[in-house]
Amino acid sequence: MEIIKKFFAPVDMTEGVPWKKIVMFTVPMLVGNIAQQLYNTVDSVVVGNYVGDNALAAVGSAGPILNLLIVLFVGISVGAGIMVSQYYGAREREDLSATVGNCITLTAAATLFVMVAASLVARPLLELLDTPESIIDWCHSYLLILFIGSGGLAFYNILSGILRGLGDSMSALVYLLVSTVLNIVLDLVFVAGLDMGVNGVALATAIAQAVSALLCLFRLMRMTELFDFKPGYLKLQRKYTTKIVRLGLPSGITQAILSMAMIVVQSLTNSFGEMFIAANVIIMRVDGFAMMPNFSFGTAMTTYAGQNVGARMYDRVEKGAKQGTLIAMAVSAVLTGLILIFGKSLMGIFTKTPELVDMSRYMMGILAVGYIAMAVTQSLSGVMRGAGDTMTPMWISVATTILIRVPIAYGIAWFTRSAEYPGGRQECIFISLLMSWVIGAMITFFFYVRGKWREKAI
Secondary structure, eight states, X not given: OHHHHHHXXXXXXXXXXXXXXXXXXXXXXXXXXXXXHHHHHHHHHHHHHHTOHHHHHHHHHHHHHHHHTTHHHHHHHHHHHHHHHHHHHHTOHHHHHHHHHHHHHHHHHHHHHHHXXXXXXXXXXXXXXXXXXXXXXXXXXXHHHHHHTHHHHHHHHHHHHHHHHTTOHHHHHHHHHHHHHHHHHHHIIXXXXXXXXXXXXXXXXXXXXXXXXXXXXXXXXXXXXXXXXXXXXXXXXXXXXXXXXXXXXXXXXXXXXXXXXXXXXXXXXHTTOHHHHHHHHHXXXXXXXXXXXXXXXXXXXXXXXXXXXXTTOHHHHHHHHHHHHHHHHHHHHHHHHHHHHTHHHHHHTTOOOHHHHHHHHHHHHHHTTHHHHHHHHHHHHHHHHHTTOOHHHHHHHHIIIIIIIHHHHHHHHHHTOOSSOTTOOTTHHHHHHHHHHHHHHHHHHHHHHHTGGGGGOO
């Protein structure tokens, strides 16, 4: 019993060897992120094999709109994680208790807003993007179900973010694994068994996410040794809500701008037809797994930096940043190599159409080097966010997306038009993404070395 308690105990990152603490915290989170990616992947595999390539395209086309309309959750989650990690590192029990309570209330308010607003604008956005008539109804119904059931998505992401801020990445992993298995089972029951199509996939995801959110809530209610979980702390207090919004807003804005840019690029993607849309869905699903180490190390570095900044141990922050970034780059390089080697087999999981498999593998090869660059961006951005500097990563993301990716994508499409490719070369989508990643890594490294993040602690 003592071994199990130790396994699930919060990780104090202000002591011990930095890289060991970072890796110990990252591994369960990496497994959890991979499991979370399975939500969308299983959805795609099930509809691709049981419904068809058009259904696969429908699920993928809904993605950018879904990401755009959940930016409130992203902002609250980031702000919560930073504040929790810094207050935990500083051993401020009262501030920590109030932060957790205020986050829960903010999440409930954001969920109600998204349920109503997103449901109203989903169809007009799909029409604005010139979504093909053959898949637009499927896209709309898929989005409606997910937005109505968005409470599970919101509370899981924010409550698991709080757990990670406290150094507990293991509990979030276990709960996510439970919900992932539930999602897979429900996908098969609703789609393969009950023939509910795209709607069945969305319903399965919503139910599974709600289960994971409840499990996270129960875990937090039992962590009374670290903070107080009482009704009084649920009352919104300006001191904490302002900080949550101030720290989280840049990340929310970043997510919104990135999602809008994805929507703009999705419009270009849609112009290449259903086959390319389906290929893009497959690539983005595999891309999700390739990005998992980067996102995991980025989140780990946020917690690591937050706790050590809270304890005013800045030299330790820099030491961990260097070690964590190098490990992230190595892990990303290995995983990317495996994806390239076994690319065709991976793509074949989603569809039995040979042309679709070949197109997906070719486009994936274009992105390969970019994943190592993203390891640098995510790790060092995580350090800056953990220190309280959420503005710098925001501006870097905005600049690389708006000023680099979108213009390059449309520029290549314009200059490569021909009789064979009237809309331009399809590679423009992925070449532009690769260039934005590489340039973003260089800019992020420059601003990290500059060191302004040291001045941002709450």
